[in-house]
Amino acid sequence: MSGGVDSSVAAFLMKEKGYECIGATMKLFQNEDVVVCREHTCCSLDDVEDARSVARALEMPYYVFNFSDRFKEEVMEKFVCSYENACTPNPCIDCNRYLKFEKLFQRAKELSYDYVVTGHYAQIEYNEETGRYLLKKSVDLSKDQSYVLYSLTQDQLAHVQFPLGGMHKTEAREIAETQGFINARKHDSQDICFVVNGKYSDFIEQYRGKTYPEGDFVDLEGNVLGRHKGIIRYTIGQRKGLGLALKESMYVVAVDPVKNQVILGRNEDLFSRELIANDVNLISVDHIEGEMRVKAKVRYRHEEQWATVTQPEPDKIRVVFDEPQRAITCGQAVVLYDGDVVVGGATIIETEIAKRYS
Incomplete structure (x- = not known):
């Protein structure tokens, strides 16, 4: 429970289905001064109190788990190293991968709970023909978060639920209003939670202690x-x-x-068609055989485009777009789609632009 409206409504919906639930918030920082109370971030002290209030209203036990060491290692350190090496990271993907669906997933198992439930806008289905769990886009495409969830494994998908995936954001707010949740009208988090003033360069210099x-x-x-x-x-x-x-x-x-x-x-110098990505996670298929036609997006706000993907090595894919794409960037994720189904994704490590100009 991040303290936001989405995770609060997700908790309410699970209770309505008859599940026994506990609320959990992840403490991600040793130094509380890193996070200040702002409307457009998550994980502040005020967020914890909002989450606690909703859990109390739902008569759920509530816990704060300290995962700050893991967060520093897998998210903050990687974030800084990426910029130092001319890459652009996506810390939300790393937080989902290593914190929400690894550490929190592990804690849920230790406490003998069956599912980790979040307020993400995405859907999970089981395909009986292939025997695989599928990650699909949200019904509300304007809020779809499947891009930042591509790293989910089959075991995780079997023990994760996204109750909001089949509804629109407006419906979630209406439920929160009806239930009288303190955060019903709270703004969505938009900024990187550990970047206090919105300037990532200031954070990096403070983190490293140098200019x-x-x-x-x-x-x-x-x-x-x-x-x-x-x-x-x-x-x-x-x-x-x-x-x-x-x-x-x-x-x-x-x-x-x-x-x-x-x-x-110039702007036209930013366009290229090909990329190489590693650290591959495939969801709808076990591996890519030959050439596969997909739609792919190279950043969260990128409109997916037709491309051909091959898998020359177990942990590497090559994506060739039908049309040149602007500003493909190392460090970002490329996520592959077959309609509304996530085929998988990987981290971009080579681009035509980088090879052409560096």
């Missing part, structure tokens, strides 16, 4: 255009915040951590 050296902005021919303020401040596709007076709009097309350079180009 990152300035270097050169260069164009595709290697001409120096100005000075950047440290490579951790720049991501592929970025145009704003460069601090340069240029004759035309230019975008970050690559970051070279070895040379400490940020390479700029």
